[in-house]
Amino acid sequence: MSNQELEVLGQDQECCPGLLTAPLDEDQAAELAKVFKALGDPVRLRLLSMIASRAGGEVCVCDLTPAFDVSQPTISHHLKLLKQAGLIDSERRGTWVYYRLLPQMTDRLAGILARPAGQPLPQIGQEPAGAPS
Amino acid sequence: MSNQELEVLGQDQECCPGLLTAPLDEDQAAELAKVFKALGDPVRLRLLSMIASRAGGEVCVCDLTPAFDVSQPTISHHLKLLKQAGLIDSERRGTWVYYRLLPQMTDRLAGILARPAGQPLPQIGQEPAGAPS
Numbered sequence: 526m527s528n529q530e531l532e533v534l535g536q537d538q539e540c541c542p543g544l545l546t547a548p549l550d551e552d553q554a555a556e557l558a559k560v561f562k563a564l565g566d567p568v569r570l571r572l573l574s575m576i577a578s579r580a581g582g583e584v585c586v587c588d589l590t591p592a593f594d595v596s597q598p599t600i601s602h603h604l605k606l607l608k609q610a611g612l613i614d615s616e617r618r619g620t621w622v623y624y625r626l627l628p629q630m631t632d633r634l635a636g637i638l639a640r641p642a643g644q645p646l647p648q649i650g651q652e653p654a655g656a657p658s
Numbered sequence: 659m660s661n662q663e664l665e666v667l668g669q670d671q672e673c674c675p676g677l678l679t680a681p682l683d684e685d686q687a688a689e690l691a692k693v694f695k696a697l698g699d700p701v702r703l704r705l706l707s708m709i710a711s712r713a714g715g716e717v718c719v720c721d722l723t724p725a726f727d728v729s730q731p732t733i734s735h736h737l738k739l740l741k742q743a744g745l746i747d748s749e750r751r752g753t754w755v756y757y758r759l760l761p762q763m764t765d766r767l768a769g770i771l772a773r774p775a776g777q778p779l780p781q782i783g784q785e786p787a788g789a790p791s
Contacts, residue, residue, distance in 0.1 A: 544703065545710040545764060548725075554700035554707075562698030567687035570677065570694070574687075577678040592681075628773055631678060635771040638764045 543637045560634065563610035568593060569603045576613055576624050583616075583625035676770045693767065696743035701726060702736045709746055709757045716749075716758040 549557070564570060575592065576584050590600050604624060607613045611630045615622050682690065697703060708725065709717050723733050737757060740746045744763045748755050 544707050545759065545761075547707065547711050549704050549707040551700065551704070554703040558698050558700040558703050561694050561703070565691050565695030565698040567684065567691040570687040570691050571682050571684070574677050574680065574682040578680050626678065628678075631771045632773060635768045635773075638768040638771065640761055640765060640768075 543639060543641070545638070546641050557637065560610045560612065560630065563606050563612060566603065566606075568595065568600075569607055572600070572603055573607055573612060573626070577626040577628075577631070583623045585621045585623055587621050589624070676772060676774065678771070679774050690770065693743045693745065693763065696739050696745060699736065699739075701728065701733075702740055705733070705736055706740055706745060706759070710759040710761075710764070716756045718754045718756055720754050722757070 544557070564573070571592070572589060575589060586600070586604070589604075590597050593600060604613070604615070608615060608624075611627060613624050614627055615624050617623075677690070697706070704725070705722060708722060719733070719737070722737075723730050726733060737746070737748070741748060741757075744760060746757050747760055748757050750756075
């Protein structure tokens with residue numbers, strides 16, 4: 526995902542309060558689905574939580590790989606997908622690559638999923654007008 | 659996803675503040691990945707937003723299908739995946755099936771993605787101790 530696409534996603538989120546308040550259009554849904562798809566894998570979720578929760582804000586790839594039973598290239602591929610989704614950024618310094626969370630994206634997702642203030646819970650078993658009985 | 663699994667996810671979320679505060683273990687990551695994977699598709703995101711934003715709290719499947727260029731069985735399959743992920747519930751009444759949001763799950767995801775209060779933004783370009791220069 527390019528910086529331009531991330532910017533568009535940010536604008537959408539500012540203009541439209543979230544997933545729960547109005548139907549998404551096709552472009553909004555396509556952009557958001559890319560990010561959720563990146564989160565839809567257990568290894569990527571564990572990587573993201575390791576990066577996000579690290580004191581100091583960033584993690585060397587050399588400290589991520591030993592936690593997993595998969596190969597270094599597989600870890601690198603998962604990190605690339607998280608980066609393409611705008612969830613993390615990376616910087617090479619010397620021998621190693623360091624990863625850090627981009628909290629703007631997780632903030633956006635949290636906002637998109639949050640219930641608008643004052644929205645009541647749907648009533649279970651509520652009968653819509655005109656429903657067949 | 660069974661009700662028991664949903665309950666475990668809820669307990670995890672209560673015990674552990676979120677994705678950004680501590681590394682997820684394998685079981686937590688596997689459970690959460692199922693839900694994010696369900697959100698990682700544009701048609702499912704549009705379906706969820708249509709269901710969630712409907713005044714009255716529920717939508718007849720007969721009102722969802724005309725908004726898409728895909729077949730009724732495909733829509734039904736996407737709705738099944740959203741339901742298995744614990745994001746929506748359904749009820750058959752007469753001829754039609756009605757869908758409603760399960761806001762407990764979107765609330766949980768929003769909480770899991772939210773930054774803990776007072777957590778600072780990571781500092782860009784921060785040098786960790788012992789990094790090769």
